[in-house]
Amino acid sequence: MTQYHLPVLANQCAEYLNLRPGGIYVDATVGGGGHSLKFFEIEPKIRLFAFDQDDEALTHAGKVLEKHNPVFIKSNFRHLRTELALRKISNIDGILFDLGVSSHQLDEAERGFSFDKEAALDMRMDRESELSAKQVINEYDARELRRIFKEYGEDNLAGRIAKAIEQERSNKKIESTGELAKIIEQVAGKGSKESLKTKVRIFQALRIYVNDELDALSFALQDAINILAPGGRIVVLSYHSLEDRIVKNIFRTAEQDCLCPPEIIKCICDHKSQLKVLTKKPVLAGEEELEQNIRSRSAKLRAAEKKGEK
Ligand SMILES: C[S@@+](CC[C@H](N)C(=O)[O-])C[C@H]1O[C@@H](n2cnc3c(N)ncnc32)[C@H](O)[C@@H]1O
Structure with a gap:
């Protein structure tokens, strides 16, 4: 264990x-x-x-x-x-x-805190609370998403990632950590150190927002x-x-x-x-x-x- x-x-x-x-x-x-x-x-x-x-x-x-x-x-x-x-x-x-x-909490894939573990987008520390990351990602408009990524993730690509999310979900709901990570990679580039940092920052921002930390x-x-x-x-x-x-x-x-x-x-x-x-x-x-x-x-x-x- x-x-x-x-x-x-x-x-x-x-x-x-x-x-x-x-x-x-x-x-x-x-x-x-x-x-x-x-x-x-x-x-x-x-x-x-x-x-x-x-x-x-x-x-x-x-x-x-x-x-x-x-x-x-x-x-x-x-x-x-x-x-x-x-x-x-x-x-x-x-x-x-x-x-x-x-x-x-990070290791347990199903909680949805990690971008490198495939799971439903959740991120609630208290599983009885109402707001989950999935709701934020699928229901908030691009301006609000940008604000969350900028304010709590301090990421320079906040606006572009917010727009890419809005674009993607016009086709289908974004359900998992993997789907969100992929959208971030499409904007930040795949495999680079900077792209990894962006994923860390965007996931951190979402977690902070969802839990009102x-x-x-x-x-x-x-x-x-x-x-x-x-x-x-x-x-x-x-x-x-x-x-x-x-x-x-x-x-x-x-x-x-x-x-x-x-x-x-x-x-x-x-x-x-x-x-x-x-x-x-x-x-x-x-x-x-x-x-x-x-x-x-x-x-x-x-x-x-x-x-x-x-
Ligand atoms: C870094 S861990 C603490 C680890 C602990 N000191 C130990 O030695 O195992 C943070 C813990 O605080 C809880 N937590 C974070 N924010 C909280 C909050 N606002 N109210 C209550 N618990 C919270 C998390 O659920 C998590 O279990």
């Missing part, structure tokens, strides 16, 4: 979380449970709330973490504050976000900062520049004391600094991990601590 998911920068995540016995921690993206397991190994006496929107991930993590008995919550992390409040938790000591999809991230980060207890830590692992930019900006804003424009002489916003950023530059994987885990290549870890009297 192939490994479900090898956790990235696991020791560093645990270190930044500053685990302490009796502390309340949240794994916002439990996936295969690798990070959480590491946390329990380092400090068995934590209370852990583990979120994922994918049922299969929760089933797997349930087995991996069985003896530690965390509380599993099937939910998008955008609802973390409400879900925790329902369980009478309003102050936490640390939270980890390990963003994106797991290796298992960036909006959920912004929303959840703000809520997470608000429910951290003084001295509590937030750790985020991101895998592409769009995510990292959001994390960096939200941390930076939460660190500032005043958000008034520079021409305002006396502060009128009353914004108070909530966070101390612990990673001025993102932490990256070391050579050994880079060799062992391909996913770690694009990983960036940022961490911050909540201010206030402990």
